[in-house]
Amino acid sequence: MKAMLFQSIFFAALSGVPLVASAALPKRGSSLELVNGPFFTFHYKTDRPSEKNWIGIYSIYGEGPGKEHSIYWDWMRESEETKRIDDTHFNWGAYKAYLLAESGYTVLAGPIDIFLSGDGPVSFNIEKFTTKNAREGEKFETRVSGLLHHAPDPNTKYSKESSDADWVSVSEDGIISGIPSGSGSSTVTIRATASDRSTATIDVTVPVVASGKPLVTELKVLSLNLWYGGTKVKDYNRKQIFAIANSGADIVGLQESTHGHATQIADALGWQSWQGVDSSIISRYPISERYGAVTETSVAVRVALDGDNNQVILHNCHPYAYPYGPYDPCFNEKDADAIMNTEKRASRARQIQNIVGAMAGALDNADKVPVLLTGDFNAPSHLDWTDATNSSHCGIGQFDWPTSKVPIDAGLIDAYRKLHPDPAADPATTWSPIYLKNDDYNGRREPMDRIDFIYYKGNLTPEKSETYMVGNPKPEPNHSDNEWPTDHKGVLVTFKISPPPNIQIHGVLSRSRPLDL
Incomplete structure (x- = not known):
């Protein structure tokens, strides 16, 4: 060649x-x-x-x-x-x-x-896509070229095939731009034409708010473990893009996103990213500040939902998985004291204490700038392990898991349990739809728990909280063709944003780490 x-x-x-x-x-x-x-x-x-x-x-x-x-x-x-x-x-x-x-x-x-x-012909990863919000009378711009797949070279050209809005322009390199002349949803069909003459189309919706109105009044937040970046499933990048776009999420905390997988997903969606060593954050709206890591597997950002008028701070984490606490009672017949010793040995409590401690200034200021904490905590919640649910947790009743006690004692609220307070009626297990049996323990049933969380504090009101998964994935070892590209369920919360008072940004982290090496 x-x-x-x-x-x-x-x-x-x-x-x-x-x-x-x-x-x-x-x-x-x-x-x-x-x-x-x-x-x-x-x-x-x-x-x-x-x-x-x-x-x-x-x-x-x-x-x-x-x-x-x-x-x-x-x-x-x-x-x-x-x-x-x-x-x-x-x-x-x-x-x-x-x-x-x-x-x-x-x-x-x-x-x-x-x-x-790619190996052609060209296609889009998804058929329909919704952009960030625009505002009537203000310049808008976003990129959709990253959603194209299988292009034979970088010479693909984009064009506006049709639209219900005259203000929408589409450049040859896949940039949607213009100044909305009215509020409501504007739609545009975009055609991509590759050098091999193959073509593909995508329908894009641009939500437009009225002049003078807040740009974002509803915020969807997703926490999702990618499972070794997604590499355990075929065609994982396309499936990740579809799953995240389909969720409607505006900000996503990703875990196991090593080797730039978060950056690549964000690039495809036309979003911004803060790629960490393990945990990462991607956002539909501009990331106005990127903070250094507090622990080996955490990241944090400040997102400008509407310039200085509406901002949120989000921390995302992935504490160490092993030794895993629920195995003590379920596989090793150990008591509550042994479980607590395991948690201390695993360093999860220390990691969460460090993260929440670094959030202290932001938590004090949360009535002005709301704060979120997402992650795969690799441990259940004390809100789930209660006397009423002991039969689901190998005979252990109320147990104060440090990884949930620490954020809640600091004033953060578990968004899922805020709307679904009864763990017996709604366990909301996120671990695991894939690992149903544990081969390390002679094929015994894997303990099922809610270990993925979204916590919040400030002018946010959860209106809907749910576990999130696409399709009906097959358990391992038959997982490679699953449409759902991970071994966890995600957690998706829709928040209503209250009108914020005057913005004041306080420092939120006490230390940082080098970006690479």
């Missing part, structure tokens, strides 16, 4: 060898280029070799080194080398690569842009 140049974008076919253009201009005597061979094979040269030099691959739409986590990275320790890096974590789309110095963010060479193609 010969080298070709696509407007400074390199092209790598998912099913074959990359098509290569000339390398980016070297910086400080260094160069980086994508070379012929298996895709994601790079040749680099530098006059500043170091054991700590590295390559970082980022979303084409992101801000790059020092501003966001890389999707993938690897060491580049020689003065000159040709090296292939792991490509299994990348889906169709555009990326950029940098050669970086000394475990930091000084750019030695790059960026070079890379495009990973």
Whole structure:
């Protein structure tokens, strides 16, 4: 396959060898280029070799080194080398690569842009899509090109096929823009035409609020564990995009989103992201501030739902899974004291205490800026393990799980139990629709529990709370073709937003961690 140049974008076919253009201009005597061979094979040269030099691959739409986590990275320790890096974590789309110095963010060479193609014909991941809200009389813009799948190269063109709104424009690169002339929902059908002449259409709805009205009065929040990024299920990226778009969520706390999976989902949806090492957050609305991690598996952001007039702070976490507390009574016939010792040994309580402790300033200010905490807590709730439900929990009655006691004692409210207070009538299990039996314990029945949560404090009123899942997934080991791409159910809460008073943003975190390495 010969080298070709696509407007400074390199092209790598998912099913074959990359098509290569000339390398980016070297910086400080260094160069980086994508070379012929298996895709994601790079040749680099530098006059500043170091054991700590590295390559970082980022979303084409992101801000790059020092501003966001890389999707993938690897060491580049020689003065000159040709090296292939792991490509299994990348889906169709555009990326950029940098050669970086000394475990930091000084750019030695790059960026070079890379495009990973599909195998055609083109199609959209979903048939219908709803954007963020627009406001009458104000400029609106959003991108839908990320929803296209299987494009053979980066030369696909987009056009407006039809619309019930004259104000809507669609650029050739898939940007919807314009100034709404009235309120209500505006719809547009967009056609994508690839270089191989295959085409696909998608129906897009733009909700438009009246001039002078709040941009967002209802907020949907989803917590979802991706299960090793989704890689346990075939065609997982498309299924993740469908599941999240179908939920109607505005902000999503993702766990097990390693290797840039959150960034890739957000790019597809035209959203913003804060990609962590494990936990990540994606948002339909602008992320106005990204905070450093409090623990190894947590992230936090501030989201501007309506500029400075309406904001929320969201923390997302994934405390350590093992040793897992419910196994003590259900598999090992241990008592409540033994369970508590397991929780302390697992460090979950410490992690949650650190996270909630770092939220103290934001919680004090929650009447002005609401606060949310999402996550797969890898432990049940004391609101569920009660004397009335002991038969469902291997004979253990009321048990004060630290991971739920700590946030509630700090003033946070369990959004699901706020609307469904009876755990006997509505257990709302999220673990697990896939693991029904435990092979490590001779095929005994896996304990079923609610371990995924959304907590809140401030001017938010939950109107609907539910567990969320698409389709009827088959349990393991027959899970690979499931439409639902994870081993948890999600938790989805619809909040009504009360009119906020004057906004005051307080610091919400006490410490931060490096983005990469």
